[in-house]
Amino acid sequence: MTDFHETRFPLDVSLNGRGGPERRTDVVALGSNRETRNARWAHSRRRYEAGYGVKSLAQLAAVIEFFEERRGRLFGFRWRDRADCSSARLGGAPSPLDQALGHGDGARAQFALLKTYGGSFAPYSRVIVKPVAETVRVAIDGVEKTRGVDFDVEATTGVVSFALSCAPASAAAVTAGFLFDVPVRFDTDYLEIDVSSFEAGAIPKIPIIEIIP
Template identity: 50%
Template sequence: MTVFHEVRFPFSVSVGASGGPERRTDIVPLVSGREQRNTSWADSRRRYDVGPGVRSLTDIHTLIGFFEARRGPLHGFRFRDPFDNRSAAPDQAPDPADQLIGTGDGAVTQFQLVKHYESGGELWTRTITKPVEGSVRVAVEGVETFDFTLDTANGRVTLADPPASGQAVTAGFAFDVPVRFASERLDLALDEPGAASALSIPLIEIRV
């Protein structure tokens, strides 16, 4: 049975990782030289390569243990994206006013964590399903509240009392990306006594 393991990929091995978001776009060239473009994905998906983080036999030991415990690509796990892992800018701490996650209607108490990406008047909203425990801060109409519970397995915030109609519910948080190993094998090399490397260890984002 496939399950998601609520554990984070070892940070010591992830230092030096590369990767980022990808999109799927179908491009059809026309006789006129113009193009027709259509996206088959509503959301982006992230890919990473953590191979560059392997530098020692200690890293190899840690990596093999993690890979085997996940049964290779069978079970998903958490990964800290080195480039995009919080509701604020990379050099700023999460603030409860960072992201709008909903608007009160006097009845609803549960809100999904999201992150908004905006540029040139265009907006894309990303669902955040793996917040980091202890990092989430919530505000209702600009006033921080501590009367809420958080489900770290799906990123849902439940307030003790429903916000009044029209009140903005905002949140700040750090988050991980749900991923799995994208290969069924680890290609490792012993470069010299005490030193090791891995050409590539691909990870791919999964939906949970």
């Protein structure tokens, strides 16, 4: 992403923001009172409202500075979603066994980081493109490997690359654990902020939307 800045939105603000995944589904009611449903989007898209996290004028000033440097909607950036930023369930510490990335074939050396939701009916696999590199842990058939020796991870794409001598053997299960950010941008080119109202408790509107790679 050439129009993306590898910097994180002010953490003390984003951790108190609101938002989550959105999907687009067409629902058609039939004459029989039954309905048909069709998913228009293959992947969910997350929306956030950062204004809820702004509690002080210092935080507000930091957001304005961040907004100006991103030129409004022009440049993307990283966002920490407090509710969903770990490969582990319930936001726990990452384990190298958290998420399945695929199986080796003896030659394949690259695997994309994935997070899978559900499992009993229609599990959904989300591609993770903005991991926190130093938190990534990887295992082959349950045996953890060493980052920087056996494998490396590209923090800007989420691709795990194994050394040629460590390429997973045929049918070997590749798993990983990690923390991650969401690639986003501002969903407005205008921040309307009334400082007097803010001091009285008003919340500025600062919409954020996920960038789908």
